[in-house]
Amino acid sequence: MTVEDTLIKFYGERAEYSGGQLYKIGNKRVQYLSGKLYKIGEERVEYTGDKLYKVGGRRVEYSGNKISRIGGIRVD
Known part of the structure; x- marks a missing residue:
């Protein structure tokens, strides 16, 4: 399961894609920085190395x- 799939399951809402990339989970917009998830709505996504932290x-x-x-x- 990818990080995106896990977060979709965690938030429990419908996912929307744009250009093959995750765009929204429910009403929360997904933002990327340098190819990694950076924010979901106003919630920051943090990594340690390549692992979600x-x-x-x-x-x-x-x-x-x-x-x-x-x-x-x-x-x-």
Whole structure:
């Protein structure tokens, strides 16, 4: 599952694409910076290296190499 797929599942809303790239999740606009997700609505997306680290201040937890929870909410 990609980072985008995981975040769509986390927010639980319909995804919209433009030009093959994720554009909106529900009513939240998705912004990219240097090819990586940067913001979803007003919530900042943070990385450590190539791994997702925080979404809107909520820590991302991994099980192996897969994202398992975001801020305590199970997403796998």
